[in-house]
Amino acid sequence: MYNQNDSKYCYPGSDVLVNIPGFTEQRQLDAFERLVTLDRLRLLNLRPVKGEYDRTHLCNIHRFIFKDIYPFAGKLREKDIAKGKFRFANVRFLASQIDQLLTELKNENLLNELPFEKFIERLAYYFTELNVLHPFREGNGRTQREFIRSIAAESDCFMDFTDIAPEQMLKAMIESPYNNQRLTHLLYTITKKN
Numbered sequence: 001m002y003n004q005n006d007s008k009y010c011y012p013g014s015d016v017l018v019n020i021p022g023f024t025e026q027r028q029l030d031a032f033e034r035l036v037t038l039d040r041l042r043l044l045n046l047r048p049v050k051g052e053y054d055r056t057h058l059c060n061i062h063r064f065i066f067k068d069i070y071p072f073a074g075k076l077r078e079k080d081i082a083k084g085k086f087r088f089a090n091v092r093f094l095a096s097q098i099d100q101l102l103t104e105l106k107n108e109n110l111l112n113e114l115p116f117e118k119f120i121e122r123l124a125y126y127f128t129e130l131n132v133l134h135p136f137r138e139g140n141g142r143t144q145r146e147f148i149r150s151i152a153a154e155s156d157c158f159m160d161f162t163d164i165a166p167e168q169m170l171k172a173m174i175e176s177p178y179n180n181q182r183l184t185h186l187l188y189t190i191t192k193k194n
């Protein structure tokens with residue numbers, strides 16, 4: 001959640017994101033969001049959104065998780081955003097930078113017999129880069145984690161983000177643009193090769 005008043009996305013004079021049920025109290029929206037997304041993420045564990053791991057696929061995952069919550073579900077953000085001292089990608093280059101990153105992913109052919117350790121290192125790299133781009137106005141963490149989890153699943157690896165305390169995850173993500181060793185280590189600890 002970004003506490004910047006943002007008239008394009010928020011109710012007038014408020015920091016609450018415009019949402020489909022129409023909650024104007026942040027507390028109510030948070031509770032609704034938590035319930036709905038928990039349910040959606042559980043469903044995704046059983047049946048992931050299918051796709052080519054390109055921009056459309058990423059947006060479709062976001063749409064699936066957030067379609068009953070936010071009108072911008074599945075759509076790239078149209079405003080620049082920052083968290084702490086970190087400014088995420090500029091909106092002018094967002095679509096092309098996502099395409100560039102996911103073309104790199106496609107060309108690397110990750111699913112083709114990389115040794116497990118190397119595979120995890122590469123997932124940590126793509127996870128970090130996706131986070132630096134921060135494609136959506138809200139819901140980046142959950143969408144990124146599902147995207148990375150789906151790639152792992154395609155490679156017969158079971159990755160369970162619920163095994164990581166949210167503070168640990170956040171610390172690793174904040175560090176990751178400078179040094180992604182902590183994130184890589186976390187991914188090792190939550191991934192099992194079938």
Ligand SMILES: Nc1ncnc2c1ncn2[C@@H]1O[C@H](COP(=O)(O)OP(=O)(O)OP(=O)(O)O)[C@@H](O)[C@H]1O
Nearest residue numbers: 001083084086131137138139140141142143173174
């Ligand atoms: N200072 C920071 N620098 C880099 N990344 C950050 C920073 N603060 C938060 N993040 C990343 O932003 C993500 C949260 O983004 P956002 O609020 O859009 O997603 P979410 O799905 O709503 O949240 P969450 O990840 O808590 O479930 C975190 O998971 C983390 O990866």
